[in-house]
Amino acid sequence: xxxxxxxxxxxxxxxxFDDVNIKFTGGNCYGVIGANGAxxxxxxxxxxxxxxxxxxxxxxxxxxxxAVLKQNHFEFDENTVLDTxxxxxxxxxxxxxxxxxxxxxEDFSEEDGLKAAELEAEFAEMNGWNAEAEAASLLSGVNIxxxxxxxxxxxxxxxxxxxxx
Ligand SMILES: Nc1ncnc2c1ncn2[C@@H]1O[C@H](COP(=O)(O)OP(=O)(O)OP(=O)(O)O)[C@@H](O)[C@H]1O
Ligand SMILES: [Mg+2]
Numbered sequence: 001x002x003x004x005x006x007x008x009x010x011x012x013x014x015x016x017f018d019d020v021n022i023k024f025t026g027g028n029c030y031g032v033i034g035a036n037g038a039x040x041x042x043x044x045x046x047x048x049x050x051x052x053x054x055x056x057x058x059x060x061x062x063x064x065x066x067a068v069l070k071q072n073h074f075e076f077d078e079n080t081v082l083d084t085x086x087x088x089x090x091x092x093x094x095x096x097x098x099x100x101x102x103x104x105x106e107d108f109s110e111e112d113g114l115k116a117a118e119l120e121a122e123f124a125e126m127n128g129w130n131a132e133a134e135a136a137s138l139l140s141g142v143n144i145x146x147x148x149x150x151x152x153x154x155x156x157x158x159x160x161x162x163x164x165x
Contacts, residue, residue, distance in 0.1 A: 007056035077154035
Protein backbone atom coordinates (compact mmCIF):
# COMPACT_ATOMS: atom_id res chain seq x y z
CA UNK A 1 0.00 0.00 0.00
CA UNK A 2 1.12 3.53 -0.78
CA UNK A 3 -0.56 6.46 0.90
CA UNK A 4 -0.03 10.17 1.23
CA UNK A 5 -0.65 12.20 4.33
CA UNK A 6 -1.53 15.91 4.12
CA UNK A 7 0.57 16.30 1.04
CA UNK A 8 0.97 19.87 -0.20
CA UNK A 9 3.06 21.40 -2.92
CA UNK A 10 3.07 24.76 -4.57
CA UNK A 11 5.32 26.39 -7.10
CA UNK A 12 5.38 30.10 -6.43
CA UNK A 13 1.77 31.11 -6.16
CA UNK A 14 0.53 28.09 -8.00
CA UNK A 15 -0.86 25.52 -5.59
CA UNK A 16 -0.65 22.07 -7.13
CA PHE A 17 -1.61 20.02 -4.08
CA ASP A 18 -3.23 21.09 -0.87
CA ASP A 19 -3.56 18.55 1.92
CA VAL A 20 -3.87 15.47 -0.24
CA ASN A 21 -4.73 12.26 1.61
CA ILE A 22 -5.00 9.28 -0.66
CA LYS A 23 -4.50 5.53 -0.45
CA PHE A 24 -3.41 3.17 -3.20
CA THR A 25 -4.14 -0.37 -2.14
CA GLY A 26 -2.60 -3.61 -3.32
CA GLY A 27 -3.98 -5.56 -6.24
CA ASN A 28 -5.40 -2.49 -7.92
CA CYS A 29 -4.34 -0.59 -10.97
CA TYR A 30 -4.55 3.19 -10.85
CA GLY A 31 -4.48 5.84 -13.50
CA VAL A 32 -3.86 9.53 -12.95
CA ILE A 33 -5.93 11.86 -15.07
CA GLY A 34 -6.06 15.62 -15.18
CA ALA A 35 -5.69 18.64 -17.46
CA ASN A 36 -2.33 19.59 -18.93
CA GLY A 37 -0.23 21.13 -16.21
CA ALA A 38 -2.56 19.95 -13.45
CA UNK A 39 0.32 18.20 -11.71
CA UNK A 40 0.13 14.54 -12.74
CA UNK A 41 3.82 14.13 -13.43
CA UNK A 42 4.69 16.13 -10.34
CA UNK A 43 2.48 13.90 -8.23
CA UNK A 44 4.22 10.77 -9.51
CA UNK A 45 7.59 12.35 -8.83
CA UNK A 46 6.52 13.00 -5.26
CA UNK A 47 5.37 9.39 -4.89
CA UNK A 48 8.66 8.07 -6.22
CA UNK A 49 10.63 10.39 -3.96
CA UNK A 50 12.12 12.29 -6.90
CA UNK A 51 10.93 15.58 -5.45
CA UNK A 52 9.89 16.52 -1.94
CA UNK A 53 6.49 18.05 -1.15
CA UNK A 54 6.36 21.32 0.80
CA UNK A 55 4.63 19.45 3.58
CA UNK A 56 3.09 16.09 4.28
CA UNK A 57 4.52 12.72 3.43
CA UNK A 58 4.37 9.60 1.32
CA UNK A 59 4.03 6.38 3.24
CA UNK A 60 5.08 3.07 1.75
CA UNK A 61 4.00 -0.12 3.44
CA UNK A 62 6.86 -1.43 5.56
CA UNK A 63 8.85 -4.13 3.84
CA UNK A 64 7.82 -2.92 0.39
CA UNK A 65 10.03 -1.15 -2.06
CA UNK A 66 9.05 1.44 -4.62
CA ALA A 67 10.18 0.63 -8.14
CA VAL A 68 9.73 3.00 -11.03
CA LEU A 69 9.85 1.99 -14.64
CA LYS A 70 11.47 4.26 -17.17
CA GLN A 71 8.88 5.85 -19.40
CA ASN A 72 10.45 4.47 -22.52
CA HIS A 73 10.53 0.75 -22.05
CA PHE A 74 12.15 0.20 -25.43
CA GLU A 75 14.95 2.70 -24.98
CA PHE A 76 17.63 0.06 -24.43
CA ASP A 77 16.26 -2.62 -26.75
CA GLU A 78 19.29 -2.74 -29.01
CA ASN A 79 21.79 -2.80 -26.17
CA THR A 80 23.05 -5.82 -24.33
CA VAL A 81 21.88 -6.45 -20.81
CA LEU A 82 25.35 -5.82 -19.41
CA ASP A 83 25.78 -2.56 -21.33
CA THR A 84 22.41 -1.35 -20.10
CA UNK A 85 23.64 -1.71 -16.54
CA UNK A 86 26.95 -0.03 -17.36
CA UNK A 87 25.05 2.87 -18.91
CA UNK A 88 23.70 3.58 -15.46
CA UNK A 89 27.17 4.97 -14.74
CA UNK A 90 26.99 7.80 -17.21
CA UNK A 91 30.54 9.11 -16.95
CA UNK A 92 32.08 5.67 -17.20
CA UNK A 93 29.91 4.75 -20.16
CA UNK A 94 30.80 7.94 -22.07
CA UNK A 95 34.45 7.23 -21.39
CA UNK A 96 34.17 3.69 -22.78
CA UNK A 97 32.38 4.87 -25.90
CA UNK A 98 34.87 7.70 -26.48
CA UNK A 99 37.81 5.28 -26.24
CA UNK A 100 36.17 2.79 -28.56
CA UNK A 101 35.59 5.53 -31.06
CA UNK A 102 39.22 6.66 -30.96
CA UNK A 103 40.61 3.14 -31.28
CA UNK A 104 38.35 2.47 -34.22
CA UNK A 105 39.91 5.32 -36.19
CA GLU A 106 42.03 4.26 -39.12
CA ASP A 107 44.20 7.38 -39.11
CA PHE A 108 45.14 7.29 -35.45
CA SER A 109 46.99 10.59 -34.85
CA GLU A 110 49.37 11.50 -32.06
CA GLU A 111 46.62 13.69 -30.66
CA ASP A 112 44.26 10.70 -30.63
CA GLY A 113 46.90 8.78 -28.72
CA LEU A 114 47.12 11.46 -26.05
CA LYS A 115 43.35 11.67 -25.75
CA ALA A 116 43.09 7.91 -25.47
CA ALA A 117 45.74 7.85 -22.74
CA GLU A 118 43.86 10.51 -20.85
CA LEU A 119 40.62 8.55 -21.13
CA GLU A 120 42.40 5.37 -20.03
CA ALA A 121 43.65 7.11 -16.91
CA GLU A 122 40.18 8.42 -16.08
CA PHE A 123 38.75 4.98 -16.73
CA ALA A 124 41.21 3.35 -14.33
CA GLU A 125 40.50 6.01 -11.73
CA MET A 126 36.78 5.20 -11.90
CA ASN A 127 37.69 1.57 -11.31
CA GLY A 128 36.47 0.86 -14.80
CA TRP A 129 38.18 -2.52 -15.00
CA ASN A 130 35.97 -3.74 -12.20
CA ALA A 131 32.79 -2.19 -13.51
CA GLU A 132 31.93 -5.06 -15.81
CA ALA A 133 32.40 -7.62 -13.04
CA GLU A 134 30.36 -5.48 -10.70
CA ALA A 135 27.58 -5.13 -13.24
CA ALA A 136 27.59 -8.89 -13.75
CA SER A 137 27.30 -9.59 -10.05
CA LEU A 138 24.53 -7.01 -9.77
CA LEU A 139 22.65 -8.84 -12.52
CA SER A 140 23.15 -12.21 -10.88
CA GLY A 141 21.84 -10.60 -7.72
CA VAL A 142 18.51 -9.95 -9.41
CA ASN A 143 18.48 -13.45 -10.88
CA ILE A 144 19.54 -12.67 -14.41
CA UNK A 145 21.79 -15.66 -15.22
CA UNK A 146 25.17 -15.12 -16.82
CA UNK A 147 24.16 -16.61 -20.16
CA UNK A 148 21.75 -13.70 -20.60
CA UNK A 149 24.20 -10.89 -19.84
CA UNK A 150 25.10 -10.54 -23.50
CA UNK A 151 21.55 -10.89 -24.80
CA UNK A 152 19.86 -7.84 -26.23
CA UNK A 153 17.36 -6.15 -23.96
CA UNK A 154 14.62 -6.71 -26.52
CA UNK A 155 15.01 -10.48 -26.13
CA UNK A 156 14.22 -10.37 -22.43
CA UNK A 157 10.84 -10.83 -20.80
CA UNK A 158 9.07 -7.87 -19.23
CA UNK A 159 9.82 -9.17 -15.77
CA UNK A 160 13.53 -9.53 -16.51
CA UNK A 161 13.69 -6.01 -17.90
CA UNK A 162 11.94 -4.68 -14.86
CA UNK A 163 14.59 -6.22 -12.60
CA UNK A 164 17.36 -4.63 -14.63
CA UNK A 165 15.82 -1.17 -14.58
N1 LIG B 1 10.19 22.64 -11.04
C1 LIG B 1 9.13 23.40 -11.27
N2 LIG B 1 9.12 24.70 -10.93
C2 LIG B 1 8.04 25.47 -11.15
N3 LIG B 1 6.90 25.04 -11.71
C3 LIG B 1 6.84 23.75 -12.07
C4 LIG B 1 7.95 22.86 -11.88
N4 LIG B 1 7.59 21.63 -12.34
C5 LIG B 1 6.34 21.75 -12.79
N5 LIG B 1 5.88 23.01 -12.64
C6 LIG B 1 4.55 23.49 -13.00
O1 LIG B 1 3.65 22.71 -12.25
C7 LIG B 1 2.50 22.41 -13.04
C8 LIG B 1 2.28 20.92 -13.08
O2 LIG B 1 3.24 20.30 -13.92
P1 LIG B 1 3.16 18.77 -14.27
O3 LIG B 1 4.27 18.52 -15.23
O4 LIG B 1 3.12 17.97 -13.03
O5 LIG B 1 1.77 18.66 -14.99
P2 LIG B 1 1.09 17.43 -15.74
O6 LIG B 1 -0.26 17.27 -15.17
O7 LIG B 1 1.99 16.26 -15.74
O8 LIG B 1 0.97 18.03 -17.21
P3 LIG B 1 0.97 17.28 -18.65
O9 LIG B 1 -0.42 16.78 -18.86
O10 LIG B 1 1.31 18.40 -19.57
O11 LIG B 1 2.00 16.20 -18.60
C9 LIG B 1 2.72 23.07 -14.38
O12 LIG B 1 2.05 24.31 -14.36
C10 LIG B 1 4.22 23.24 -14.44
O13 LIG B 1 4.53 24.36 -15.23
MG1 LIG C 1 2.96 15.17 -17.27
